[in-house]
Amino acid sequence: MLLIHCPYCEETLPELEFAYAGEAHIARPADPSALSDEEWRDFLFIRTNARGPHFERWRHIHGCAQFFNAVRDTVSDRFLMTYKAGAPRPDLSPKEDAE
Amino acid sequence: MSRYRIAGRGRVDHGAPISFTFDGKTYPGLRGDTVASALLANGVHLMGRSFKYHRPRGAVTAGSEEPNALIGTSRGPGRFEPNTRATVQELRKGLVTESQNKWPRLSFDIGAINDRAYMLFSAGFYYKTFMWPKSFWDKVYEPFIRSAAGLGKSPTEADPDRYAARYLHTDLLIVGGGAAGIAAALVAAKSGARVVLVDENPELGGALLSDPGVTVEGQPAWAWLDASLAELRAHGVRLMTRTTAIGYYHQNFVGLCERLTDHLDTPPANAPRERMWRVRADQVVLAQGALEKPLVFDGNDRPGVMLAGAAQTYLNRYGVRVGDNPAVLTSHDSAWYAAFDLADAGSRIAAIIDTRSEIRADLLDAARQRGIRVLQGHTATGTKGRLRIASVRVNPLRGGTVGAGREIACDALLMSGGWTPSLHLFSHTKGSLAWDADSNTFLPDRKTEACQIAGAGRGLWGYAPVLADGVAAGLAAVAALSRSAGARQFAVANDRPGSGVSHTELPTDRSPGKAKAFVDFQNDVTAKDLRLAVREGMRSIEHVKRYTTNGMATDQGKMSNINGLMIAADALAKAPPQVGLTTFRPPYTPTSFGAFAGYLRGQTFQLTRKTPIDPWAEAQGAVFEPVAQWRRAWYFPKPGEDMHAAVARECLATRASVGIFDASTLGKIEVAGPDAVEFMNRMYTNPWTKLAPGRCRYGLLLGEDGFIRDDGVIGRLANDLFHVTTTTGGAARVLNMMEDYLQTEWPDLNVWLTSTTEQWATVALNGPNALAVLKPLVEGLDWDDFPHMSVAECTVAGLPARLFRLSFTGEVGFEVNVPARHGLALWTALMDAGKPHDICPYGTETMHVLRAEKGYIIVGQDTDGTVTPQDAGLDWAIGKAKPDFVGKRSLSRPDIVAGGRKQLVGLLTEDGSRLEEGAQIVLDPNQPLPMKMVGHVTSSYDSASLGHPIAMAVIEGGHDRMGEVVHVPMPDGVKRARITSTVFYDPSGDRLKA
Known part of the structure; x- marks a missing residue:
């Protein structure tokens, strides 16, 4: 069972308190009617399916009930970091350079 | 004796x-x-x-x-x-x-x-023997396989025992209570850290229990053990025996299964049989020791053939000699000590047969002193004896050739092919292994968790190095905990160091094709099977494993994996690491279902939600059905009534006079705030801006993909306050979806969402006399301004209420919401008031029939996640003038506007029979198999009010097929059914206006 850090509660808590909520940083278009069918299809269905760090959403559903973002490595199943909803996508590249 | x-x-x-x-x-x-x-x-x-x-x-x-x-x-x-x-x-x-x-x-x-x-x-x-003919599978092959092959018989009764579960948080968990684990615990205990030491055996001590002649710190092994365990207890170390670490999961989460009563003569009443511990440890030390490998030769499975280490354990722990004249067959020094112990205990050792030609001088001396015959550089090529070994055939090995064989009589054969570090838990963590060519075994390499591996579990042998390694692991764990502890040294005398060599099958002078040289004893896999698998094209150990079933038995290849790998690698002419090792998975040993289930069984498997009116329904003898996590009254049978009769009576009584229904399970969400109406406009398909306070409207919720997710009547209580109802099963999903949009897409909207499902008890009154029953109980309501689809706050029977005028039956209807604590009082007040009108309580089945007669859909029954509002005939609920709402863009996607989509229609059978829900629909019953299915029946009921059954279905292009006949293949023949409107009863809606 994973331990997940809630960026709102600022506590690291068991996975049981959380629910997965899909890939992160896929904002709903401001004016969906302006999108072509292909663009709308991509928004609805096309996802990264990353091998490695994956930006994804979680909800502290049995806690503060907030949605937040996380970076999880899909190979090791480890959380690299979590951050509040609305915060920009963290840049992981400097870290990779350092390795 | x-x-x-x-x-x-x-x-x-x-x-x-x-x-x-x-x-x-x-x-x-x-x-x-x-x-x-x-x-x-x-x-x-x-x-x-x-x-x-x-x-x-x-x-x-x-x-x-x-x-x-x-x-x-x-x-x-x-x-x-x-x-x-x-x-x-x-x-x-x-x-x-x-x-x-x-x-x-x-x-x-x-x-x-x-x-x-x-x-x-x-x-x-x-795959070969049981291939054809296909008809033999059910009748011949499967019964044969099931009866001939197999383990024990499954019990047929429910398990009457109780099983417990606990969480445990600790600084350091040490798995394995042998020399290394105890040494690690002794060091760590002094650091002040919380330490837990677990072992699967009834006693701590591991191999020391089988080696009482070893001296540690000047004391005999068992005395040192007693002193050490006393020291651990004094330091507050939690010692757990009969406790198996079954799995090692993410972030040092370890599952322990503790067996509590199987060893007791009389278990205490109600004591749990097993307890599952879910442990989170900052640091873990794996000190699981090593497992002895068998040697692979013809007849190595005869009763009396056992591992030398096992014989040593039977002698020293249980005082049992496994034979009067055992022979020893080994490629490792450790078996020599077993022979010496047995010889000293009075057994006559028939011979020590070692595959190696060079043997340590001290071992040879010790054998000579005991008069034991030693055969160096020998192989074993067979055994004899029907139900117990009687002799072993041995042959000298000279320069790679096998010499002439001879029989050595024996009543037991103690074998040792060396030792395999027990790396199961380490493998659970996806820690990588490295092949050690010297010891022909895998050793732990890269770690993924905060753990140390100590002792024989990482290939060490002999008590002195193992104890020192335990100390090192304990110190490393303590340092990782940012604590400190002093190092310790354990002087060991009479140690039993050892090394050995590994083999594939032992060399033989006989035809290897006829040898029954077992690698996996439990699944009866021989060396020959493994080589055949390679000849037939299996290249990866994973394929060899599945083809031969090597390592797939309940022991998970604890003894067979390395021997199997060595043989497969030899057959492939590759180095073992190129062939690979199969993955160990939890649990380490077979674990009872009860231990996994713990408390989650029977009544405590899942909570049962009950409404405030549930006790009344139970007292009336209602039959209940589960809906989501609720139990709901299904129907209220009178004496002698079956379900069919009860539902027919409830339906007729409601349409004739008045029915009362507990709708408390409906999901309820309060949407409040200055931007509430904007939020509702964006979430639901319907327009809300012009809905006046005091009025309500049917709301339809789509996913962003345009498919129906939920529905319910929504009342506007004030400009900034909506009372949303959802389906019973959808309440949590809808709130989650609303919160998602509010928190992440539209955080600028000033709206508050509150689940009020359990705060309100909801009672529905329906029927031509519903108003007559209700009206005298209501105060504070202007009836002149309370038409169909209205909502108001008032009192009902003196209770504070939110009163909705709406209908899910096609009759005049009301839903009275009162605070949950008043639910039962409201219900009884309405029952009393309804007596003169023969008020009839009805359950969910009647609710379903009444709504189906009117063509009202149930989301999740008449829709399945691929149904759009157009498909369901609900275009009217879409606010087409709104610029946007969740799912709007998808309603113009090419495959949503394309023809031929399945659309919701009514179905009436020509012979008046009732269709099965889920039955498939075809256009031409005479087409060849497989037929093209164009839809299925979603709802089907006997309608007492109409006098015939009714059904709803989704059918390709159904809205354009009104009046056409389709065919529904049923077990008793193909039914002809005519496509109709979904509104079967009172199509003009006159009864609502009454």
């Missing part, structure tokens, strides 16, 4: 005899015995029959890795357990055990004919 039991020897209690039965015969044993040690003390080696060939088998180990000695144990009705390891099950008074997989009896088993027909059961025989 039997001549195999040595008085006063071992850790068993010689003053506490216990008797038990095995296959109906009573045997004496001692407190502290396992079933295996007690049987061996009685000279019984034959304990089971093998899985495939029904070959006679005896215990080959003395621990949880045992592949052969699987027995059924029983403690009365419902407490039969198959496949228990005789080497683990402790004796208790009156224990009843039986052997498995034999008929008519263990010593004479008809199934042993398979042994002669072994050519039929070679590698991949499942």
